Amino acid sequence: xxxxxxxxxxxxxNTLDALPLIKRNQHSAGENVWAExxxxxxxxxxxxxxxxxxxxxxxxxxxxATRLAGSSLTRLAIIGALQDPxxxxxxxxxxxxxxxxxxxxxxxxxxxxxTAVTGSGTLFLTHAKVGDAFIVDSIGTVASITxxxxxxxxxxxxxxxxxxxxxxxxxxxxxxxxxxxxxxNGMLLFDVSxxxxxxxxxxxxxxxxxxxxxxxxxxxTIPEFQHMLAYKGYAFGFVRLNATALRWSALxxxxxxxxxxxxxxxxxxxxxxxxxxxGDSIILFTTKRMFRLTGDTFDPSNPxxxxxxxxxxxxxxxxxxxxxxxxxxxxxxxTLDGWYAYAGGGQIEKISQIIQTDVNSFLRRGQQxxxxxxxxxxxxxxxxxxxxxxxxxxxxxxxxxxxxEYGAWWRWAFSAGRESVSDLEYVQYSTTGxxxxxxxxxxxxxxxNGAVLLSLDASGGxxxxxxxxxxxxxxxxxxxxxxxxMAKQTAGNLTFGFSVDRRTFVTSSLSMTAGAGTVIRxxxxxxxxxxxxxxQVANSVAAxxxxxxxxxxxxxxxxxxxx
Numbered sequence: 402x403x404x405x406x407x408x409x410x411x412x413x414x415n416t417l418d419a420l421p422l423i424k425r426n427q428h429s430a431g432e433n434v435w436a437e438x439x440x441x442x443x444x445x446x447x448x449x450x451x452x453x454x455x456x457x458x459x460x461x462x463x464x465x466a467t468r469l470a471g472s473s474l475t476r477l478a479i480i481g482a483l484q485d486p487x488x489x490x491x492x493x494x495x496x497x498x499x500x501x502x503x504x505x506x507x508x509x510x511x512x513x514x515x516t517a518v519t520g521s522g523t524l525f526l527t528h529a530k531v532g533d534a535f536i537v538d539s540i541g542t543v544a545s546i547t548x549x550x551x552x553x554x555x556x557x558x559x560x561x562x563x564x565x566x567x568x569x570x571x572x573x574x575x576x577x578x579x580x581x582x583x584x585x586n587g588m589l590l591f592d593v594s595x596x597x598x599x600x601x602x603x604x605x606x607x608x609x610x611x612x613x614x615x616x617x618x619x620x621x622t623i624p625e626f627q628h629m630l631a632y633k634g635y636a637f638g639f640v641r642l643n644a645t646a647l648r649w650s651a652l653x654x655x656x657x658x659x660x661x662x663x664x665x666x667x668x669x670x671x672x673x674x675x676x677x678x679x680g681d682s683i684i685l686f687t688t689k690r691m692f693r694l695t696g697d698t699f700d701p702s703n704p705x706x707x708x709x710x711x712x713x714x715x716x717x718x719x720x721x722x723x724x725x726x727x728x729x730x731x732x733x734x735x736t737l738d739g740w741y742a743y744a745g746g747g748q749i750e751k752i753s754q755i756i757q758t759d760v761n762s763f764l765r766r767g768q769q770x771x772x773x774x775x776x777x778x779x780x781x782x783x784x785x786x787x788x789x790x791x792x793x794x795x796x797x798x799x800x801x802x803x804x805x806e807y808g809a810w811w812r813w814a815f816s817a818g819r820e821s822v823s824d825l826e827y828v829q830y831s832t833t834g835x836x837x838x839x840x841x842x843x844x845x846x847x848x849x850n851g852a853v854l855l856s857l858d859a860s861g862g863x864x865x866x867x868x869x870x871x872x873x874x875x876x877x878x879x880x881x882x883x884x885x886x887m888a889k890q891t892a893g894n895l896t897f898g899f900s901v902d903r904r905t906f907v908t909s910s911l912s913m914t915a916g917a918g919t920v921i922r923x924x925x926x927x928x929x930x931x932x933x934x935x936x937q938v939a940n941s942v943a944a945x946x947x948x949x950x951x952x953x954x955x956x957x958x959x960x961x962x963x964x
Contacts, residue, residue: 405872406952406954407869408439408952410426410434411439411805411807412425412428413428413436413755413809414427414755414756415755416429417754417755417756420870421871423871429935431865432813433812433813433814434865435803440950443946449842455503455542455543456543460481462479463480463585463586463588463823464824464826464840464841466827467590467613469597469611470594474831475496475828475830476494476496476613477495477496478493478494480575480588492611497830498828503534504611505570505616506617507569508524508528508615510522510565511567512565514562515560515562516559517554518535518554520555521565525553527617529546529555529571530549530574530618531547533546534571535571535572537561538568542561544559544561545557546558573616575603577604585627585641585723587602587626587627591631593612598612599611599613600629600636602627602638604625607620608624624638624640624658626648628641628675628722633697635651635662636649637650639673644672645665646663647666647676647694649663649699662701671687671688671690672688674688675723679727679745680745686719686722689713689717689719690711691717692709692711693710695709711748713749716738717736719734719736720736721736723776724778725779726780726786728804729784731744738757740752740788752804764793778824782825783806784806785804785805787801789822789825798823800815801815823841825839865947866937867939869936869937871934874956877932878958880901880954880956881957882927883936883954883955886950886952887922887947887950888921888948890914890945890946892914892945893913893914893940893944895911895912895923895940896909896941897909897910897923897936897938899925899927899935899936899937901929901930902933902934903935906935907929911925913945934954936952936954938952
């Protein structure tokens with residue numbers, strides 16, 4: 402009996418072509434699936450872990466994987482909003498993804514009597530500020546600093562007793578945040594005294610340096626950048642809104658930002674939006690243009706750098722400032738009309754035409770709304786580009802588009818609030834541990850039931866579907882049955898469906914646990930006469946993965962005519 406077989410699922414999503422034109426290895430509709438070794442599998446699911454420190458929940462907003470001077474291990478730095486009070490943002494960290502600590506100024510020791518704090522070897526006037534939090538490590542109670550009298554004397558709002566020589570930390574309030582307005586803080590890994598340090602810009606509160614052990618407030622005259630990067634021994638940055646110029650530090654000195662170290666890039670009508678390192682250059686994005694800055698010496702008295710404009714299409718509109726990543730040797734980023742790639746020449750090339758219908762549904766927001774909860778953002782992990790974004794169905798980040806190592810696109814859908822990913826990092830917490838894809842969650846508190854750190858490596862995502870293109874015949878045939886070859890699972894059923902001549906899908910349930918061996922074959926009856934057919938596989942239970950190797954559909958000439 403003749404048949405046709407689908408045994409390669411690596412083509413990804415195609416919402417551009419008509420159903421009969423979709424290739425066998427592509428899908429016309431579906432979500433939460435992708436291909437590994439050409440087999441079709443469910444996407445990785447998401448698990449959550451609450452972040453609670455000293456009885457205070459921290460709402461994670463931004464992540465940064467670090468290997469700092471104060472630790473030989475990789476530390477995941479987290480900027481988060483305190484759930485109580487909700488208006489403050491702080492820096493915390495984890496060495497394992499399950500236990501967390503506040504980052505703060507820790508030099509010297511303290512004694513506490515009532516609300517009076519007496520320091521030894523401390524510099525409170527420089528590194529503490531009224532409104533910062535204060536903790537004695539052995540007590541754990543979080544207090545607020547109400548007054549600072551000298552480098553060794555300050556007052557807190559909560560009475561406690563701690564003996565002289567007690568370890569403590571002053572936790573800087575990095576800025577103001579609310580549920581709906583979680584503005585982002587600039588973060589940069591920069592070499593200080595031969596070791597990596599994390600530089601953090603505070604909203605209206607200066608800039609900070611964290612070496613993994615203690616957190617130091619830098620000079621208040623340093624600009625409070627939201628966008629920063631390191632290049633050729635300099636730190637570069639620009640402010641969040643209406644930025645027209647790029648500024649940079651003195652060579653290998655994060656504490657010095659000469660006013661002459663500045664280059665005007667654009668005008669206030671077309672402000673700077675993002676920048677990224679690519680090759681031997683800094684690529685700069687405004688709302689409507691792109692530039693390449695290349696050089697070795699950024700001394701204004703003897704500059705050796707060149708600023709060149711990169712050609713973009715007439716309809717170019719860059720509104721997704723956190724989506725710029727390097728993937729497969731290309732700089733890729735999301736614009737108003739889709740993803741583009743830059744290869745280092747004088748122009749860019751569009752790479753998302755095949756899912757243009759999807760792109761048209763993405764939620765666009767103005768620059769002032771490029772916030773953690775809503776802003777699209779991208780990361781590259783294992784040669785795959787992950788881009789989390791909002792679609793018109795809601796304002797929270799509710800979907801991820803993945804471009805795999807072969808260029809195919811896949812769509813993952815997330816439940817509202819609980820799986821809304823506001824940032825992403827890939828972390829190996831120890832030299833022998835596994836890498837973990839961690840996500841921050843800045844969703845709605847009513848959905849979260851507490852702050853969480855997300856792990857996106859668990860197996861099996863919910864509501865996974867894959868629908869083939871349409872196989873069309875010249876004349877009517879009788880579709881008799883299908884054989885689905887798959888990996889045997891420990892639990893669950895696979896839903897197999899078919900649609901003949903674009904009618905409603907007819908479904909049946911196939912056990913994924915019954916059968917001999919690790920690879921099993923399941924028979925599904927069709928028994929329909931028609932001229933065209935589509936097939937579908939699905940499973941809607943999060944803990945039940947599937948792995949499909951082939952779908953073979955059998956047919957024979959029709960014995961009569963349809964009436």
